[in-house]
Amino acid sequence: MENLGALSILLAFCLAVYAFAASAVGGWLKKPYLVVSGERAVLAVFALLTTASAILVYGLLSGDFRMVYVAAHSNRDMPLLYKFAAWWGGQEGSLLLWSWLLSLYAAIVVLTNRRRHRSFLPYVTATLMGTQVFFLILNAFIASPFKMLAVGREITAAADGRGLNPLLQYWAMAIHPPMLYLGYVGFVVPFAFALGALIAREPDESWLRTIRRWTLITWLFQSCGILLGAGWAYAVLGWGGYWGWDPVENASLLPWITATAYIHSVMMQEKKGMMKVWNIVLISATFWLCIFGTFLTRSGVVSSVHAFAQSEIGHWFVGFLALIAGVCVFVILNRLDYLKSEARLESVVSRESSFLFNNLLLLVSCFAVLWGTLFPVISEAFTGEKISVDTLFFNRVQVPIGLMLLFLTGVAPLVAWRRTSVASLKRNFLFPGAGALVLMGALFAAGVRHFYALVCFGLCLFVAWTIFLEFYRGARAIRVRAGLSLPAAAVELTRRNTRRYGGYTVHMGIVLMFVGFAGAAFNQHKQVETVVGGTFDIGRYQLKVRELREGANPNYVWNHAVIDVFVRGEPVGVLEPERRFYPASEQGTSEVAIRRRLNEDLYLNFAGMTDDQSKAVIQAYVFPLVSWIWIGFWVLLAGTLICLTPSRVKVRGTRAGEEPELAAEMAAAER
C-alpha cells in the first residue's frame, strides 16, 4: 500500500514535469498536440495524487501504525472525524493536501476551459504545473508522508499512535485548515491566468470575468478560513482572544488583504481599462504571499504561539519564492507596453480615486503586517539585535487604517466615476454624516470616552445608512414600476444586479464585524481563586461555583467546574468550563464556557486548581459585542454568494464611462 502511495507521488512528479514542459513548449511553438497531451497529464497528476491521498487517509482511518505519519498524528481512541483531520494535522500530510488541492484546481481549469481561452491556456497550465512540480518535489523527496517505522531493516509498527495535537481536536479545526488551503491554493489560478494572458499578450480581456469568479470563491474560502481560525482561537483557549497578530494568523491575512485590493481594483480594469500594471502586481503579490504564508508556517523563521514543525524545507521555499518574484518582475517589465492604461484620473473626489485610496490603504496595511511579522528578522539583519513587536504595534497602525477603509466603504460606492458634484455629495452623505455625528455625540454623553471606538461606531452607522439608502432608492424606483412591495422590490433589485448589491451586502457584513471589533475597547477581565460555594462578580454578573467534577474517557481525562450565573440576583444559566488532559500526547487543553449574547459574551475558563488542590482558579471575561463579528461573517458569506449568482438582467461587459445610467448600473461595489 504505502509503496503504491509513494509511487503515485513519484509518477505524479514526473507527469507534472512533463505537463509543464509540454504546455510551455506547445504554447510557444503553437503545437496543439503537445498542449493537449500536457492537459491530459494534468488530469493524470490529479488521479495519481488522489490515489496517494486516499492511501494516506486509509492508513489514518484504519490505524496503520507502521507508517510514521500515522503513528505521529493519529491513535486508536480518536473520534473518526479527527482521524480524518489528521490528514492535515502534520507537515507531510498537509503538504500532500496542498498538492492534491492544486491538482484538483488544475484539473478543473483544464476541464472547464477546453474551448475557451485557447490562445493562452497552455501558459496557464504551465504556471499551474510549475507550482505543482515544486510541491511534488517536497512530497516526493523532502517530506514524504509514506515513511515507515523501521528497526534495522524490519518494518515495525508502533503499538499506538500519539494522536492528533489535542488543540486541533475541535470541530472548527477540522475545517479551518482545508478552508485556508482552498484559499491559499485557489489564488494560484487567477495568478496563472493573469500571467498566462500577459505572456501571450492576450488582447481580449474576457478572461478577467473568468477569474473574477475564481478570485471571489477563493477569497470567500480564505475569509471562511480566517474567521474559523478566529472562532477557534476564541473558543479554544491560549491564543489570546479571537485575534492576536500572531505570525501564522498574519500569514493567512496577508494574501487576503492583497486579494481584497485586487477584487476592488480589477473593477477599474474591467470598466475603464485602468490600473493594469497594478492589478497584475496585486495578483502576483497575492500568489507570492500565499506561498510565503505556507513557508512562514513551516520554516520556524519567526517564533509563534503555534508550535511549528521545524524542518529543512525552508530553503526550498526561499528558492521558489525568489523564482516566482523573478519571473513576475521579468514578465511584467517585459510586457509593460501591453499593460498601458486607457484612461487617467481626473478628480480627487471620484470613484477612480476612491479605488486608488482603497488600494493604497490595503497595501499599506499589508505592508505593515508583513513588516511587523518579519521585524525580528529585519532588525537582526540590520542591527544584530532580534527585536519583536507585539499587538500594540499592529493595533496602532491597523486600527486607523481599518477606520479609513471603513469610511471609504461608505463613500466610494456612491461617488460617481470621473468626478462628483457638490450637490450629489450633499444628497448622498448629508443625512448619514449627520446621523453618525449625532450617534457619536450621544455615545460621548453616555460616557464612552474611547476615541477609536467612538469613531468606529459613528462610521459604522454612516456606512450602514448609505448602504440602506442605496437599497431603498433602488427598490423604490422598482416598486413604482413593477408594483411590488418594498422588501420584494429590494430582492428584485438585488437579483437584477447581483454584483452591485451583493457587494453592498458584503460591505454590510464588514460593518457588523467592525461593530464587534470596537467592542474590544470595553473588555473586562478578572481572575479569582475560589472554593466550592464561593462567589465573585464581573461586570453585571454574579458567579457562584456550585461544584467541581472529574472523569475520563479513552481519549482524555477531564475535570470541570459547574458555575451558576446570576444577573441582579436572578439565575440566568449555568456555565461549565472544563480542563482536559490527553494521555496519548501528554497535553492539556481548556474548554472554555461561553454565554453568548448579542450585547456581550460572558467567557469563563477553568485554569486549574491551586497547588494545594483546595481552590479552583477561574478566569472570567466579559467581551462586549463579539457576536457581531460572527454575524458579520454570515452576512459577508451571504453577500459573496449573491455576487457569485448571475444577474437576471445581463450587465454588458463594455466600458461605460460616458453613459451615467449604465455606469450606475455597472458600478458594482462588489467584494
Add this chain to the structure above:
Amino acid sequence: MKTYGKFAALILVVIGTLVWLAAGGVRDSGTYYKTIGELRQMGAEAQGKRLRVGGDVEEGSIVRTGGQVRFVLHQENLRLNVIYEGTDPLPDTFRDGAQALADGKMGPDGVFRASKIQAKCASKYEAKPGTGAAAPSRAGV
C-alpha cells in the same frame, strides 16, 4: 497636473501619518530577544527594557499563588526566576519541561516579571526515538 499634485499631497499625508504611528508602535512595543546568559551580562542595564527570554520550564517549579504564577526557566545550567503577572490565560502548552518564551521586564530584585508567556510542547514529545517526526504542528495553515 494639478489633480496629480492633490493626489500626491493626500497620499503623503496618509502614509506619513501611518509611518509616524508605526514608528511609535515599534518604539513602545519593541522587545529584545535575550538568552538567560545575555541577561546576566546586561546586569542593571536590563531593567526597564522590554525583553523576551527563552528557556525550558524547570520540572516542578510552577507555583500558582493568588493570581500569580511563579516558575523557573533554565537554559543549560543558568536559571532565571520568573513571575507571571499577565492577564491572558497561560497557554495549555505551558507546563513542566515545556520550552517557554517569557515576555516582560527585569525587576530590580533579579526576578523577571513576565506579562506574556508563549510555550511550545516539551521536547520529549517531539523527539520520540525512531520516528523522526517533527513537533506537532498546528495543521499548516
